[in-house]
Amino acid sequence: MIRRRVAVSTLGAALALLGVAPRRCAADGPDPQAAFPAPDLVFRMRDLCVLPARLWRPPAGVAPAGVILALHGFTDSRDAWELPAPVFAKAGYTVVAPDQRGFGATASRGIWAGQAAMVADVAEVAAQLRALYPSQRLVLLGESMGSAVLMCLAAHAPATADAYVLTSPAVWGSAQMAFTLTGALWAADHVAPGWRLTGTEIPLDIAACDNRDALIRLSRDPLTLRGVTVAMLKGLVDLMTAAQDASAGLPPATIVLNGRKDQVVPPAAAAAAWAKMPPGVRRAFYLNGYHMLLRDLDRTLVEADILSWLSDPQGWLPSGADVNAAAWQSDHGWLPSPPPVAPASGLDGIGARPVWPF
Secondary structure, eight states, X not given: OOOEEEEEOTTTGGGGTTTOOOOOOTTOOSOOGGGSOOOSEEEEOTTXXXXXXXXXXXXXXXXXXXXXXXXXXTTOOGGGGTTHHHHHHHTTEEEEEEOOTTSTTOTTTXXXXXXXXXXXXXXHHHHHHHHHSTTSOEEEEEETHHHHHHHHHHHXXXXXXXXXXXXXXXXXXXXXXXXXXXXXXXXHHHHOXXXXXXXXXXXXXXXXXXXXXXXXXXXXXXTSOOOEEHHHHHHHHHHHHHHHHHGGGOOSSEEEEEETTOOSSOHHHHHHHHHHSOTTSEEEEETTOOSOTTTSTTHHHHHHHHHHHHHOTTSOOTTSHHHHHHHHHHOOOSOSSOOSSSOOSOTTOOOSOOOBOO
């Protein structure tokens, strides 16, 4: 098992929330816009903000199954979908993955746009895709922060898409955080909202994924944010709080996928969200799953389950993750209270925890 080293402090603990930016080396300079790869296409918003995007099309001869709009996690980018997107494309789905506002190669890179703007962007891109593919099913897929954005959208405008797929939703809201974290973050946001954290405060070992190659790719991708401001962290917590509240309003055409070894979003937070979700929402739980389920070594199980659910929403999942989910919901072994600063590592009982620093 490979672990990446994520540094956090009381004020910067949320850097460990969502499989965040790898540590910046001393030799790293500013993120050069010129080094960003050219997008496959761009989406222009009503306020003229441009969202660069990647596109994966089904191979020639494959019947179209629908369109997937995929949203990445915190500090990540449109490149987050390099592994699962070709699999979905082979199954007939056109996969569209934009940089969310404030991330990737957007002009406001490194600036938190706010929940309202991020949700509005998704609704606008979805409308554009509806116009481009009027006869095809539209699926909204999210990872972590991307799932949180989709939860806020789905709870208020469920008809935006035909189906919602939420992997490892970022639902670590303020109600699930200890006061030491929320209080410090509140104070820092009022005193130094522009303070930039790069992961050099206090080391904490977090296994966001068990795929070494994927973590190397993430760390070296020029689109990855390698530092965030206190204002971004505060905005992220506000978004996660809103997503936790939105859990109760998810439409039936939703599947939520979590991993038992997720050390990024605490089990208590995930359990609180699951308890609020309507009975019709499908749930999947992966015993060997980490936070980045679609980049894990066992990601083929997750990919197959998503495709199976999209094909037959009422059918059993091939991996049995829906059975695992029922058992997890009935188990009272969840964490009774949130950890004092950040999710604990080593929850899988492996024992010694080797650290692989970037």
